Amino acid sequence: MQVYYDISDFQTLKNAVVTSGTFDGVHLGHQTILSRLRETAQQSQGETVVLTFWPHPRMVVSKDSQNLRLLSTLDEKIEALRQSGVQHLVIIPFTREFSELTSEEFIQQILVDRIGTKKLVIGYDHHFGRNREGSFEYLQQNAHRYGFEIEEIPRQEIDHITVSSTKIREALLEGQTSVAHDLLGRNYTFTGVVVKGRQLGRTIGYPTANVHVSESYKLIPADGVYAVRVKVRSQVYKGVMSIGFRPTVNGVGRTQEIYIFDFQDDVYGEKLTVEVVDYIRPELKFDGLEALVKAIDEDCAAALAILKD
Known part of the structure; x- marks a missing residue:
């Protein structure tokens, strides 16, 4: 897996199959998305790209950031994504300036111009851009302008295990190790x-x-x-x-x-x-x-x- 700490070091790909997110814990819900990402890339002979952000966005924009507890350090997240078979990992420094990018700017400047996205795979209810204004519906309506396909993992494919980073954090803070194991997959x-x-x-x-x-x-x-x-x-x-x-x-x-x-x-x-x-x-x-x-x-x-x- 190639790791890029600065997006300017990334060379635009001819057939990039992309997903993005914070991936805290790289839990079973994340692994469902990553599995689909690999499957899609194999079908189209493309290359898998994961965009993630560091520090965690809530560390930058949340008023209660000092109380935030994460499941993964950056090194742990990198290793978990490596084990998931990702080919390219782009770590975007998350700053207040970056948080002000509109969904249009994020799509055009990063997904299109820099990455060369041909297909975007996202989890249900995924949002991006300033104030989380970007959505699957927005992408669907504008995909023709950007020149890439968009696929949303259906809610039921993730919800059958009712997993989220928040639920795992809560389980660990209550001593429920078996619940955390079942949601993390480890x-x-x-x-x-x-x-x-x-x-x-x-x-x-x-x-x-x-x-x-x-x-x-x-x-x-x-x-x-x-x-x-x-x-x-x-x-x-x-x-x-x-x-x-x-x-x-x-x-x-x-x-x-x-x-x-x-x-x-x-x-x-x-x-x-x-x-x-x-x-x-x-x-x-x-x-x-x-x-x-x-x-x-x-x-x-x-x-x-x-x-x-």
Whole structure:
């Protein structure tokens, strides 16, 4: 997959089959559109092009942008689209100036003049341009002027799984990992760097990796204990993760701490990718360290039972 961070680097194609969107999470609804994009390109011997935007438009134009939490960092989105078989990915820097482009300007300047679009594939209820004024109906009425075909994925082809990025975010924030998995088509993941904490885990026989996620907009699931898989140095290990404020030991600040089974290496400063497999229980305050250790013993047993396959 060719990735273009500046649309001026893109060379106009003779037969571009295009879709556009934010693609946060690259969930099953997105994958339906991408599948149709590939199928259409194969039928017409064209090349697939995905237009996406970074930062996420809501980060730029929304008043509550500081509270926005996304399913994907830019790198995660790129990798998911790569795995979806996209040939060309154009990442358009989303600015306030860009947000003022009319639908007419977006179509003519980007889809026609720069990309060379011959067919546009979009999801139902897709809008674009200033104030989301562009629509499928508008494109249908004006497609002859622009010289490309337009196809809208029918609502029922996506709605049968009733999927949206918003629903996935809500599920993760409620600890509903199985719902998030079913809508994403995979387990939710996040990546962070291991930082030093208070190292209390070592004193009770459960040394943990305290994972710091630098992207403040990246969604971290609800507080609680989870069964996880952890990718460390290209190897995948089983683990149990606690998200929260560690009330039993008077913790300060929210953390993501992971006990990795059968692993003793020093990984401070290294990146870990955490795959959230299943929710075990909410975060609780225990009556002292002895009760906490007993609960961790039970959490580990539960995690290993979940991860046994």
